[in-house]
Amino acid sequence: MMKLLPLIFLILFVVGISGTPVAGEQKASVMITGYHVSPEALMYNDIGTITVTVKNMEAVQSVRIKEVSLLEREIKVLSDPYFSIGGLGPGESLNLSFTIRAGYTDGIYYPKILLEAENAENIRYQIPVKIDSTPLTIGVKGMPEEMVKGERAEIKLVVGNPRPNTVTGVKIVTNDENMIPSEVFMGTLSSDESKVASFNFTPQTRGVHTLTFTLEFKNGDNPHSTALSIPLNVTESKKSAELILTGIEIESTLGMSVYKITGDINNAGLEEARSVVMKVGEGEGIEAVDPYKAYFVGLLSPDDFSSFELDVKVDENVTKVPLLIEYKDDDGNLFSTTEYISIERHQTTSSKELHVSMIAVLVVSALLIIGVIAYSWKKR
Amino acid sequence: MLDVLINPDKFFEARKKGAKSLKVPLLIVLISGMISGIAAFLMADITLEMLSETLPPEALGIALTVGRISAFTGALVVSLLIWVVFAAVFFGISWILKGEGTFTRTLEFVGYGYIPMILSGMISAVLMYNFISTAQIPQVTDPTEIAEIMRQWITGNPMVQLSSIIGILFMLWSANIWVFGLKHARNLSTKNALITAGIPVALYVLYSIWQLGVLG
Numbered sequence: 001m002m003k004l005l006p007l008i009f010l011i012l013f014v015v016g017i018s019g020t021p022v023a024g025e026q027k028a029s030v031m032i033t034g035y036h037v038s039p040e041a042l043m044y045n046d047i048g049t050i051t052v053t054v055k056n057m058e059a060v061q062s063v064r065i066k067e068v069s070l071l072e073r074e075i076k077v078l079s080d081p082y083f084s085i086g087g088l089g090p091g092e093s094l095n096l097s098f099t100i101r102a103g104y105t106d107g108i109y110y111p112k113i114l115l116e117a118e119n120a121e122n123i124r125y126q127i128p129v130k131i132d133s134t135p136l137t138i139g140v141k142g143m144p145e146e147m148v149k150g151e152r153a154e155i156k157l158v159v160g161n162p163r164p165n166t167v168t169g170v171k172i173v174t175n176d177e178n179m180i181p182s183e184v185f186m187g188t189l190s191s192d193e194s195k196v197a198s199f200n201f202t203p204q205t206r207g208v209h210t211l212t213f214t215l216e217f218k219n220g221d222n223p224h225s226t227a228l229s230i231p232l233n234v235t236e237s238k239k240s241a242e243l244i245l246t247g248i249e250i251e252s253t254l255g256m257s258v259y260k261i262t263g264d265i266n267n268a269g270l271e272e273a274r275s276v277v278m279k280v281g282e283g284e285g286i287e288a289v290d291p292y293k294a295y296f297v298g299l300l301s302p303d304d305f306s307s308f309e310l311d312v313k314v315d316e317n318v319t320k321v322p323l324l325i326e327y328k329d330d331d332g333n334l335f336s337t338t339e340y341i342s343i344e345r346h347q348t349t350s351s352k353e354l355h356v357s358m359i360a361v362l363v364v365s366a367l368l369i370i371g372v373i374a375y376s377w378k379k380r
Numbered sequence: 381m382l383d384v385l386i387n388p389d390k391f392f393e394a395r396k397k398g399a400k401s402l403k404v405p406l407l408i409v410l411i412s413g414m415i416s417g418i419a420a421f422l423m424a425d426i427t428l429e430m431l432s433e434t435l436p437p438e439a440l441g442i443a444l445t446v447g448r449i450s451a452f453t454g455a456l457v458v459s460l461l462i463w464v465v466f467a468a469v470f471f472g473i474s475w476i477l478k479g480e481g482t483f484t485r486t487l488e489f490v491g492y493g494y495i496p497m498i499l500s501g502m503i504s505a506v507l508m509y510n511f512i513s514t515a516q517i518p519q520v521t522d523p524t525e526i527a528e529i530m531r532q533w534i535t536g537n538p539m540v541q542l543s544s545i546i547g548i549l550f551m552l553w554s555a556n557i558w559v560f561g562l563k564h565a566r567n568l569s570t571k572n573a574l575i576t577a578g579i580p581v582a583l584y585v586l587y588s589i590w591q592l593g594v595l596g
Contacts, residue, residue, distance in 0.1 A: 379389065
């Protein structure tokens with residue numbers, strides 16, 4: 001008898017851990033028949049959902065589900081477990097969703113679904129969830145090698161999706177006021193797909209510019225963005241009209257305050273300058289006066305020149321007069337440059353000559369008159 | 381006639397013995413007036429050129445003709461008036477200084493004093509012509525600006541200033557002639573004749589210098 005005891009305990013133990021129901025308690029069968037993770041691949045800190053389908057596989061017996069929960073350490077589960085869901089009829093299925101937040105480390109994780117039912121087997125089910133933080137790429141597909149002030153340049157940008165899933169709401173936004181359009185919407189971008197967007201940029205000033213584009217997209221409901229900065233150097237056109245002033249002459253016309261500025265304006269560039277207008281620039285103590293407050297030159301072809309004339313009234317303390325030159329290119333873009341002309345108040349050569357002759361006339365006249373008067377008084 | 385310029389005392393002493401005659405003095409004043417008229421004629425051209433943008437072309441032609449004639453005759457008439465006025469002033473001052481003699485004789489002798497002014501008028505006319513030929517004439521839309529421009533020319537342009545200074549020098553020569561003319565026309569001592577001619581001429585010279593911008 002004593003020899004049979006260990007055998008009896010062994011049988012009882014085996015029966016106990018195998019969960020073999022007590023005779024007369026047949027347990028129902030419940031299965032997780034499917035799952036869906038949205039978005040398919042999360043980026044770090046993204047919020048997504050896991051939906052599982054629970055089905056009662058029994059043909060006649062209902063199952064009472066007590067609790068369904070989701071467990072994972074690397075992925076934070078934001079939603080609460082389901083308690084006392086109720087009965088699930090024979091052959092019926094039920095979708096249960098859990099909200100999750102991705103962690104900060106890329107990889108594939110397996111959160112566990114734990115299902116507990118009253119008269120059915122408990123279920124542990126692992127669902128693979130992928131975290132891939134690879135962003136969309138944006139780059140320059142094409143742009144002119146040289147950016148020229150005032151000339152429109154097309155900039156083509158290409159957006160690629162190296163992610164394993166489709167992203168939505170893809171658009172490129174820029175805040176540069178010289179860029180048209182300010183936004184290009186590209187919509188959905190499937191995995192490994194790329195799309196091209198075009199922008200027109202018309203720089204208004206020379207020098208180094210940095211164009212900034214922002215690529216915006218959604219991974220599921222999660223907005224993301226990527227910035228692209230393009231440094232570029234804007235120069236004057238090598239072919240554009242280049243207006244230079246030569247042969248400047250300044251004549252004082254009214255005392256020492258009104259000056260007539262004459263000279264030639266030359267086009268040393270390779271393109272035509274249209275609607276060329278010369279004006280006296282604004283400044284303290286500087287005032288354009290009639291008859292030539294402004295001078296219209298009109299069309300100035302390459303290697304051509306035209307005379308001009310301007311009248312300006314200046315205060316005594318003014319030493320330089322700004323001359324404003326405005327012209328348009330073939331596209332109607334307005335250009336303006338300012339040249340400064342020095343006002344020299346020293347006597348001109350002719351004035352010096354005049355002084356010599358003036359002194360001579362004065363001396364001769366004075367000597368003559370003094371001599372005559374002296375003679376007349378001596379003779380009286 | 382040369383005596384009136386270099387030895388006026390002798391000239392007027394001799395003339396005093398003759399009959400009164402205003403023919404030659406009148407001619408002298410008229411010549412002087414005509415030369416002043418030429419300068420005024422040129423100034424009228426400048427003035428109307430300044431207004432050429434403001435006045436319509438047809439009005440400009442009429443204004444130019446009328447302006448030239450008015451300026452020339454105006455200068456002529458003013459010369460005659462100034463002759464009479466100067467003579468009257470000299471007559472009045474010499475009357476205070478117990479001078480004796482008729483106004484006609486005073487007028488006659490004062491007229492001879494205009495001879496140096498003919499010379500100064502000729503020099504001034506040449507300088508004025510030279511100035512007009514080289515000057516840039518500004519366009520004005522407001523006729524009141526013309527006075528300001530003229531003032532700037534007188535105070536700022538060397539040619540105009542030279543003309544004024546020569547005018548003053550020759551006026552002193554005329555004053556010298558008037559001293560001896562008044563001495564004989566009004567039977568004054570040389571000292572009193574000097575005072576009589578000196579006061580108005582000094583005032584005139586001071587006024588001319590003030591206009592040049594040297595004073596005040």
